[in-house]
Amino acid sequence: MNDNSEEFLEPQLKARINELFRLSAPPQVTLELMRLLQDERTTPEQLQKLVEQDPALSAKVISLGNSSYYGLRAPVNTIARAIVIIGFRELQFLALGLGLAESFDLRQAPKDFDGQALWLHSLSVAWVANEAAHLSGLVVPGEAMLAGLLHNIGQIVLVTKFPDQYRLLMKAVASGQTYLEAEASLGFGHEMLGSVLARNWAMPQYLQDVIHGHHRPPSNAEAGPIHMSLINLALELVNRTEYRLEYERPPSDESAYWQSWPKLNRREKEKLLEKAIQTLPQMVPAWLWIMAESSPSRAG
Template sequence: MNRHRMIKTIDGISDLPTLPTVAMAVNSLLQDVDTPIEHLVDLLEKDQSIVLKMLRLVNSSFYGFKSRITNLRHAVTLMGYSTVQNAVVTVSVIDSLKTKNALKGFDISRFWTHSICVAVMSRHLAAQTCLAVPEEAFTAGLVHDIGKVVLVNHFPEVCLSLMETAMDGNVTFYTAEKTEDTYPHNLIGSNLARRWMLPESLKMAIRHHHGGIAQGVDGTLPGLIAISDTLVNVMNNLPGHRLIPEIMPEAVRGPVTGILKDSASWFPDVKREMAAACDFFNKG
C-alpha cells in the first residue's frame, strides 16, 4: 500500500487511539494560558485514576520535590500548567496505546521500553544542555514513535513488510519506509498528536524526530529526541543506527557533542534511571 492510499485510509479511520476524555479536555483547556487554576483542578478531579497516577508521578524521583505532595491543587501550583499537561499526557499515553493485532516481530512491551528509554535520555540531554525543559523532553521522547502503534493496528501487512525490509537490508525502520514509499510513522504520529490536541512542541518533536525540519523553524526539541532515539538504538545494537556528529541537527550539535564526549561519567547513571523508569511505568 503506497503513501497516498495510506493517507486516505487514515483520514477515514474512526477508531484511532484516544486519550482519556479528561486528558483531551486538559489539552484543550490549556490552550488558553489564562485558564484559572480552579478550572483545571475541577476538570482533573473528574478522573481520579489520572489524579492518582499524577500524584504518584510527582512524588517519584522524576520530579524530586523535597516534601510529599498529597493533593492535586498543591501539585498543580508547584508544577505549573505546562508541566501538568506533560504529566497528564505521560500518565495517559501508555494505557491509551494498545495493539489490537499480534504481529510477528513487534512486541508492545519492547516498544514501550524503547520509548521510555528515549524519554529518559531526552530528559537528561535537555537538563545537561539547557536546550529544552526536561519534563517536556521526557514527554516528547515517550510519544515520539506513537505512529508505529497505528501502523501495527491498521496496516499490519505494511508494518510487517517494513520490518522485514529493515532487517534484510540492515537499515532503520524509517529508511525502509522511505524505500517503500509508505506514509511514515512520524507523520502518522503527528496526525494522532493533532487529534489529541497536544502542544505544538510535542507535535513537532514527533513529526521531525527523523529530521527534515524546515529552515527557520526551531528544531531544538526534535533534534534532542532524534539524538536520544539514535543513542538508545545504538546502545541496543539495532541495525542501521549510527550517531555521526556531522549529521546532528545544527540547533543541538555543539552542546550535545560536548555532553557526549563525557558520556563515560554520566551514562551508567542514565542507564540506571532507564531501568527505574521502566519499572515505574510497568507498574501502572
Template sequence: MSTEKPNVSKGIIDRLKALDDLPHFPDALVKLERAVASDEPLEVQDIVQLIAQDPRLAAGLIGVVNTAKYTTGVPISDLSEAIVRVGINDVRVMAHAINYKSSFKSKPPFSEKHFMKHAMLSAFIAQALAKSLHVNKGEAFLCGLMRDIGVYLLAVEDREKYLEVIKLADYDVSKLSACENKIFGTHHALMSARLLQQWKFPKEIIMGVAFHHTPEKAEEAYKAYAYLTFLSEQAVFRLGFDNGIADITEEEREVPSEELLNALEYFGLAIEVYDELIQTAYEDAENMGV
C-alpha cells in the same frame, strides 16, 4: 515537513479513528495540558481533581510513588500524597507516560515489551539531556516518549505490510523510514507528528518528533527539539536496547556515527559527557521500574 503522497498520513489516522484503533488522549490529560499552558499557579488540589477524573492515571501515579526512587518505606495509597511526593512538575510527564503504556488496543507484529521500554527510556533520557541542553524538560520528555508512536499506527493499520517493512529494513534503524515510505507512502515520524497535531500538542514537540531522523532539515526554531529527540533515541540504542523493530549496528556502538557526532556538535556536547548523562538517566529510569 515531508515529500509524502498527499494526505497519506491523515488518511491512515482517519481510518484508525473510524475503527476505534486510534490511541486515546484522556480528557484529564487535555485539561492538565491546558492548565499547564495557562501559566496560572497550580495547587496540589487542582492536580488531584484533574488526575482523579481518570482512574488509570490515578492508580498509575500511586504506583510510581511506591517505586524505589520515591518510596520512603511507607506505602502511599492517597492521590494527594502521591502528587506531593512526585512533585507537581513531574506529574505531567508521569501522567503522559502512564497513558502511553495503556493507549493501544491492538497488538503490534513486533515485541511490545521492547517497544515500550525503548519509548520510556528515550523519554527519561530526553528529560535528563534537556537539563544540560537548555531545553524545556517536560517537552523534551514528551518528544522522547512520542517520537515512535507512528510505528504503532502503521503497524495497526496493516500488520502484514509492517512485517514487510521490518523484513526490508533488515533490523537497521537507518533504513526504517525509507522502507516505510516504500511500503506505506509515509513514515513513522510523520505519522507521530500528525497524531500529536490532532492531540494539539505544542509545536515544539510536533516538529521535534517530525524531524527526529533528519534534525538538520528542521526549521531553525525547532532544530534543538529535533536534535534532542534524535539523541534520546540513539542513546537507548547505545545502551544496548533495540525497539523491537530495528537497532544500530555494533560498530556504531563502538564508533559513533557521523549523524550522532553532528547532533552532539550542534549542542557542543562531548560524547563522553553524553554517555555519562544517558547512563545516569538509565539508572534513574530503572529505579522507577521502567
C-alpha cells in the same frame, strides 16, 4: 527518497487513517497533562488536582507509590504523598505514559513486535531530552520530554492499528532492506502516520515537526528547529545505550553524538551520557510496571 507524505497513499488507506484518528480522541486527562507539561510554572499541586480528577489514574499512581520499587513500609494513601514518593518529574512521565498506553494497547501488536523495547526507548529519549533541556536552558523541559516521549508515536499507531502493513514491512526487512528503506518502498511509514495523528489531535507545531521528521534532522543543527535538534541529540545519546532501537537506527559511531546539537559542549555531553547510563536502568522497573498495569482491559 521517501518524504513520508500522505499525498501518495491509496485513497482508501488515507480515508481509513483519518477516520481512525477522528474516532480515537486522546483521554482528556492526557491532553490536560500535555498542556501542563508545556508550562514551566506548573506546580506539584496542579498535577495532583489533575490526577485526582481521574479515578483510574489516581488508583494507578497510588498503587505505584506502594509498589515494591519504592520499598516503603508505611502505605501511601494519597496522591499528594504519592507525588512526594515518586517525585514530581518522574510522575509526569508516568502519568503521561499511562494515558498513552490506554489509547494504544501494544498487546494488539503482532507477536513478533517488541513493544517493550519501543516503550523503554521512547521513555529514555524523553528522559535525556528533559535533562538536556534543563542543562541548556534553551527549551522548556516539559516540551523536550513530550517530544522525546512522542517522537515515535507513529510506530505505536503502525503496529497497533495497521498490522497488515507492519507485516509487509517486516517481509521487506527479511529480504534485506533496512526498516526505513522498507517504509520508503512501501510508501507507508511511522513518521507519516504519527504526523497525521499529531495533526488530528491538534498537537503543537514543534511536536508535529519532531514526529514527522526525526529521521531527517536538519543538516545544520544551529539553524534548524531547536526541538528537532535536541531530540536528535537525545536519539544519538540513547543510540549509545542498551535502550537503542536497533532496527530503526543502527548503532552509529560516537562522532554522531559529539556533532549533534552544539548548544551543549563536549564535556556536558560526556557527563550527560554517563548520567544516562547510570540512571536509566534505575528507572526501568517503574516503567515496566506501567506497561504491565496500563492496558485498557485492566484499566478502571
